Amino acid sequence: MKYDDIIIGGGLSGLLCAISLAEKGRKCLIISQGQSTLNFSSGSFEFINTREGEDFAQAVSALPALHPYRKIGAERLPRLRASVASLMERAGFKMVGDNDRNHWRITPFGALKQTWLSLAEMTHFQKEELPKRILVVDIRGYMDFNASFIASSLCQMGLQATTCEVYVLETERLRDNASEFRSANIARIFNGYTVDRLACAVNEQAENADLILLPAVFGLEKEEPACRMLEKLSKPAAFIPTMSPSVPGIRMQRLLKQRFISLGGMFISADTVCGGEVADGRLVSVRTLNHGDTRFEADHFVFACGSFFSNGLKATQDKVYEPVLGLDVEYEGSHGEWFDPDVFAEQPYMSFGVRTDNQLRVSLNGQTLENAYAVGQLLSGASPIKSGCTGGVSAVSAVYVAELINQQ
Ligand SMILES: Cc1cc2nc3c(=O)[nH]c(=O)nc-3n(C[C@H](O)[C@H](O)[C@H](O)COP(=O)(O)OP(=O)(O)OC[C@H]3O[C@@H](n4cnc5c(N)ncnc54)[C@H](O)[C@@H]3O)c2cc1C
Structure with missing residues (x-):
């Protein structure tokens, strides 16, 4: 051949x-x-x-x-x-x-890391651009994303970061088997109406936030669920990578x-x-x-x-x-x-x-x-x-x- x-x-x-x-x-x-x-x-x-x-x-x-x-x-x-x-x-x-300079992203541990090229849906900013009031969203029972850890790192940088926990019926069902409650499986249930309901749950808690940060568990096959989630939120929002496996990476x-x-x-x-x-x-x-x-x-x-x-x-x-x-x-x-x-x-x-x-x-x-x-x-x-x-x-x-x- x-x-x-x-x-x-x-x-x-x-x-x-x-x-x-x-x-x-x-x-x-x-x-x-x-x-x-x-x-x-x-x-x-x-x-x-x-x-x-x-x-x-x-x-x-x-x-x-x-x-x-x-x-x-x-x-x-x-x-x-x-x-x-x-x-x-x-x-x-x-x-x-930027073709010549780094921007910053947030790691799953809440540290800031320099980087060159990011998917637009992921957190990307110059340091001075980060707004003061940040809400870090956790999905109830999900172990590969530690919102408290991330919020506490952001607070150490002088920001006012708080956390909230949200869920929909489908994520609660995944909790029946802890080994199934992984990023790729969560991403499989977040489509269309499920995304909308989760966005509603986040919006209810986001009144005092200027920026919402969520775990990157949206859009395994295509970016549409990730974009939809960001569109449905009432405040500017972006995703933070989770522990492996990585949904945006897959x-x-x-x-x-x-x-x-x-x-x-x-x-x-x-x-x-x-x-x-x-x-x-x-x-x-x-x-x-x-x-x-x-x-x-x-x-x-x-x-x-x-x-x-x-x-x-x-x-x-x-x-x-x-x-x-x-x-x-x-x-x-x-x-x-x-x-x-x-x-x-x-x-x-x-x-x-x-x-x-x-x-x-x-x-x-x-x-x-x-x-x-x-x-x-x-x-x-x-x-x-x-x-x-x-x-x-x-x-x-x-x-x-x-x-x-x-x-x-
Ligand atoms: C856990 C982890 C997380 C990372 N996260 C990031 C990140 O967020 N950002 C970043 O910039 N970099 C990250 N990196 C670094 C990453 O290695 C590079 O960014 C890049 O993706 C590496 O690509 P690659 O093609 O060189 O190698 P690999 O991704 O290692 O791909 C090599 C491929 O070759 C195949 N292969 C090997 N031998 C053979 C063979 N004999 N025959 C056929 N196929 C073969 C392997 O199966 C594999 O699919 C990460 C690395 C690791 C290990």
């Missing part, structure tokens, strides 16, 4: 790369083995942490030379960020975010996949790429666990397999390795040096990843593969938690590689 491009991994980076290629009419295949980290996403993508008054360009200039942003080239990043934002819009998402995963398929893309799910054939410095084909001897051939291959969390990288006591082809991996030290026992410290293993050149082409036994690239969290050189470059690296590297392939 011959394709123009094969993308291994169907998370954020694989999907954005594949959509960019398919939009140019290329015949693309994604093979993806399991859930991606999008299913846990806050609904916001982080590009890089910045200091007070700093813009992205200034923060990027302080990164080490082997960071993916530096390899891509600082001068290309504004254009690539804009490409990501418009690609998301074409896929049907309403996004907010929606992003589904809609990006739908967008790819609507462009003619082919998506094989629940299958693992387990090897490939290399000849004359090029990757010729890959094979998968489910398809036996079938060879999937392409002109270009993109490894978008994520990091340890998604099995894009694996480790034994002796080594860190890339399991599909045994690509060259960049890591340092021995097992005991890969992590810091202080869980809040920077973790060395987080910057491990496959070695690439500046075009993000991978290498095998020291030889660059001319037609095989890596994107996303599989790349080496980023310390995503420390520098706050999680979704940004995945999104920007994906559209960068798609551009390189499209130019050939």
Whole structure:
């Protein structure tokens, strides 16, 4: 089976790369083995942490030379960020975010976090914009969203945050089985009239609020229930991510996949790429666990397999390795040096990843593969938690590689 491009991994980076290629009419295949980290996403993508008054360009200039942003080239990043934002819009998402600066969002623990690009329905603001009187809404019995915790964090910032608890008959029924009372199941019952009744219950308690914040449990398949909820409320309102699974994240995963398929893309799910054939410095084909001897051939291959969390990288006591082809991996030290026992410290293993050149082409036994690239969290050189470059690296590297392939 011959394709123009094969993308291994169907998370954020694989999907954005594949959509960019398919939009140019290329015949693309994604093979993806399991859930991606999008299913846990806050609904916001982080590009890089910045200091007070700093813009992205200034923060990027302080990164080490082997960071993916530096390899891509600082001068290309504004254009690539804009490409990501418009690609998301074409896929049907309403996004907010300045191309050069962070805004803030609220985490499930009530902390403020800098971020680059957010779904418009999620909390997004500049600090001085937050109104004083905030109502944080809890759904009765729902354990993965702690309104009191969030309100108390907001109060520590000098705001007047209060909480209220609401319910509808359908959410009460879900409480019969605590393990069923999860975000995705709640989202399944919030449609049409159920949304309206919950909005009524919130409105009754929101008289003294200037802003209403709710758990992001609306709109699993499409954004309509989330928009409807915000429209029905009597005050400005926005959503805060819940503990996993993430309803906006699951929606992003589904809609990006739908967008790819609507462009003619082919998506094989629940299958693992387990090897490939290399000849004359090029990757010729890959094979998968489910398809036996079938060879999937392409002109270009993109490894978008994520990091340890998604099995894009694996480790034994002796080594860190890339399991599909045994690509060259960049890591340092021995097992005991890969992590810091202080869980809040920077973790060395987080910057491990496959070695690439500046075009993000991978290498095998020291030889660059001319037609095989890596994107996303599989790349080496980023310390995503420390520098706050999680979704940004995945999104920007994906559209960068798609551009390189499209130019050939
Ligand atoms: C719990 C959690 C929450 C996060 N929340 C946020 C957030 O709110 N904002 C943010 O910016 N970033 C967040 N991140 C960071 C996140 O990793 C990136 O934003 C981005 O989504 C990663 O996308 P990716 O495509 O690089 O990798 P992944 O999402 O890891 O996707 C890799 C995909 O490749 C597949 N795969 C792996 N190996 C193979 C194989 N051999 N064959 C076929 N398929 C394979 C995997 O099954 C998976 O589907 C979060 C990360 C985690 C772990």
